[in-house]
Amino acid sequence: xxxxxxxxxxxxxxxxxxxxxxMRIELSENLELKxxxxxxxxxxxxxPFQVAVNxxxxxxxxxxxxxxxxxxxPPFAGG
Amino acid sequence: MDEIGPEGxxxxxKAKVLVIGAGGLGCPVLQYLTAAGIGTIGxxxxxxxxxxxxxxxxxxxxxSVGKLKxxxxxxxxxxxxxxxxxxxxxxxxxxxxxxELISPYDIIVDCxxxxxxxxxxxxxxILMKKPFVYGAIHKFEGQVSVFNFKGGPSYRCLYPKQPKxxxxxxxxxxxxxxxxxxxxxxxxxxxxxxxxxxxPGVLSGKxxxxxxxxxxxxxxxIEGKEHPVFENGKLKDDYHIPCGTAIESFEAADLDSLxxxxxxxxxxxEIHEEPKFDNWINIPLSELEARFTEIDPQKNTLVICRxxxxxxxxxxxxxxxxxxxxxxxxxxxxNLIQTDEELF
Numbered sequence: 001x002x003x004x005x006x007x008x009x010x011x012x013x014x015x016x017x018x019x020x021x022x023m024r025i026e027l028s029e030n031l032e033l034k035x036x037x038x039x040x041x042x043x044x045x046x047x048p049f050q051v052a053v054n055x056x057x058x059x060x061x062x063x064x065x066x067x068x069x070x071x072x073x074p075p076f077a078g079g
Numbered sequence: 080m081d082e083i084g085p086e087g088x089x090x091x092x093k094a095k096v097l098v099i100g101a102g103g104l105g106c107p108v109l110q111y112l113t114a115a116g117i118g119t120i121g122x123x124x125x126x127x128x129x130x131x132x133x134x135x136x137x138x139x140x141x142x143s144v145g146k147l148k149x150x151x152x153x154x155x156x157x158x159x160x161x162x163x164x165x166x167x168x169x170x171x172x173x174x175x176x177x178x179e180l181i182s183p184y185d186i187i188v189d190c191x192x193x194x195x196x197x198x199x200x201x202x203x204x205i206l207m208k209k210p211f212v213y214g215a216i217h218k219f220e221g222q223v224s225v226f227n228f229k230g231g232p233s234y235r236c237l238y239p240k241q242p243k244x245x246x247x248x249x250x251x252x253x254x255x256x257x258x259x260x261x262x263x264x265x266x267x268x269x270x271x272x273x274x275x276x277x278x279p280g281v282l283s284g285k286x287x288x289x290x291x292x293x294x295x296x297x298x299x300x301i302e303g304k305e306h307p308v309f310e311n312g313k314l315k316d317d318y319h320i321p322c323g324t325a326i327e328s329f330e331a332a333d334l335d336s337l338x339x340x341x342x343x344x345x346x347x348x349e350i351h352e353e354p355k356f357d358n359w360i361n362i363p364l365s366e367l368e369a370r371f372t373e374i375d376p377q378k379n380t381l382v383i384c385r386x387x388x389x390x391x392x393x394x395x396x397x398x399x400x401x402x403x404x405x406x407x408x409x410x411x412x413x414n415l416i417q418t419d420e421e422l423f
Contacts, residue, residue: 007297009220009288009290010217010218010220011217048238048240048242050237050238052299052300055297055298055299055300056299056300056302057237057286057299057300057301057302058302071297071299073286073288073299074217075194075215075222075237075238075242076215076216076217076220076221076222077192077193077194077197077215077217078103078192078215078216078217078255078260079100079102079103079104079105079189079190079191079192079214079215079216079260
């Protein structure tokens with residue numbers, strides 16, 4: 001188990017009612033983070049968003065990776 | 080400034096930049112690019128100024144309300160810098176004109192307010208090998224990036240698939256703090272100048288996320304992925320570009336007045352909805368895509384449903400098919416036949 005800072009943006013922060021939280025995550029080889037968060041929070045199901053790991057947009061992580069931060073980034077439409 | 084000098088000023092003068100969307104983001108982008116002395120600036124937007132825009136679209140005032148945004152913008156910008164060539168593209172960007180529209184320009188600036196247009200700009204820029212500066216806002220937060228710059232990632236590398244409509248609301252629906260597009264648009268203009276002046280640090284391969292409440296900046300690295308395949312070098316046709324222009328509406332006093340004012344009456348209620356009228360053409364909204372050719376585009380047409388909502392949807396869709404003589408019956412027919420409620 002690793003304790004990871006998770007950041008939420010835009011509509012996701014609104015839906016979850018928080019902009020960040022510390023989360024203990026069981027990291028396993030090829031864990032799909034988008035699916036992991038959708039399972040954890042049903043409010044995220046069907047919502048478009050992208051995951052960033054250690055400030056890099058990507059969905060998969062390795063088991064032995066040192067992860068400090070995950071961010072959930074929904075697209076913004078406004079202009 | 081030494082870092083720019085006469086040589087830099089000449090580079091700006093030579094540059095051609097297309098700004099798509101003359102709203103919250105477009106206003107500061109247009110102002111700063113004009114002030115900087117960009118040689119040619121194109122403005123593409125088909126929208127008119129609404130009083131609710133004034134809180135964030137600072138090129139416009141009360142005297143602009145109801146007028147075409149880019150024409151109003153041109154008046155201000157010409158005064159700001161008369162040496163800039165300002166091209167107006169009042170059709171905005173559509174699938175049909177996208178490639179031709181962006182072709183003469185070096186850099187495209189995405190200041191739009193909906194996903195359909197953002198994906199269309201992205202794909203058109205990939206096909207035409209043009210870089211584009213992306214900016215988008217949500218309430219207190221903004222995103223900025225430069226896509227398709229010197230083979231760098233595109234918007235689809237960040238968000239591969241266009242979200243379904245209705246999943247993410249736009250500014251007009253959810254609101255946005257008025258200063259935010261000013262800040263985000265200024266970042267976009269800054270990237271444009273960096274690209275023209277060949278300065279380092281262009282925001283390519285990175286997403287900048289700004290939060291105006293915390294004054295926080297985050298950068299996220301974007302990996303390039305393979306571009307989507309465009310058959311025969313053509314754009315897709317499923318971007319679902321919203322119409323944007325205000326839909327004209329007609330407030331009727333009674334049923335008889337409808338045929339007095341309009342040559343063609345299109346009823347988009349479903350088959351089972353009563354009452355039906357002889358001189359109305361019933362094309363249910365659910366069948367519109369299959370049957371829209373039954374509508375004569377040359378005739379002044381009133382589109383009708385029960386409450387005025389579905390008829391508005393129908394008009395938006397038909398506008399995308401080139402119909403431009405459509406008016407919505409405001410409030411639908413339920414207001415005109417209140418006495419016989421059981422009919423509905």
